[in-house]
Amino acid sequence: MYFKNKNKNTSLINISQMQMSDPTALKDALIELNSETSEYGLVLTVKQVNKLADCVQKALRESDRIEIGAGIMPILAAEFCTSVFVTRENYASVLEELIYVFFQVKTAVCDRISDRDLVRLLKDYYENKAFGSVEIMRERDIDRLIKYIEMEMDSDSSAIADVYESDGYADERA
Numbered sequence: 001m002y003f004k005n006k007n008k009n010t011s012l013i014n015i016s017q018m019q020m021s022d023p024t025a026l027k028d029a030l031i032e033l034n035s036e037t038s039e040y041g042l043v044l045t046v047k048q049v050n051k052l053a054d055c056v057q058k059a060l061r062e063s064d065r066i067e068i069g070a071g072i073m074p075i076l077a078a079e080f081c082t083s084v085f086v087t088r089e090n091y092a093s094v095l096e097e098l099i100y101v102f103f104q105v106k107t108a109v110c111d112r113i114s115d116r117d118l119v120r121l122l123k124d125y126y127e128n129k130a131f132g133s134v135e136i137m138r139e140r141d142i143d144r145l146i147k148y149i150e151m152e153m154d155s156d157s158s159a160i161a162d163v164y165e166s167d168g169y170a171d172e173r174a
Contacts, residue, residue: 022069023053029070030077037081041088048092055096063103072102072115079119085132097134098122108146112153
């Protein structure tokens with residue numbers, strides 16, 4: 001779709017001039033979510049919520065993406081608050097790191113997986129493959145995760161190699 005810019009030239013939408021998401025809706029959603037996450041001892045402070053909103057804006061700019069409304073962060077927070085690896089001390093930082101992983105994978109697979117399915121898959125990788133380390137997910141697992149999603153989306157048969165269950169995942173804690 002084309003729009004006229006200020007110079008009256010026909011051009012594509014300039015994403016850098018658009019609001020990437022609604023920071024107020026995101027902040028409100030995260031504050032509201034505290035009532036649910038507090039069951040797990042996880043509560044975001046106003047300062048943490050503001051930092052997460054800034055982080056989302058930065059991640060969206062870096063990945064040339066936009067979100068509508070509160071976006072994916074409240075869904076990430078609701079899913080990951082039940083992880084045994086997420087604590088009061090690391091909750092905000094885990095969410096901050098996950099938003100970059102989320103957008104990296106969504107972009108790499110051309111949005112061929114739903115947001116909620118990707119969040120569930122990320123949590124599974126976080127808990128069962130990376131043992132609570134977003135850094136390990138980013139550095140070791142992201143390419144396998146992307147390959148797994150692509151294979152699943154491209155597969156017409158059930159005979160594909162199961163990248164997810166491959167022996168390439170070693171327990172790095174040992």
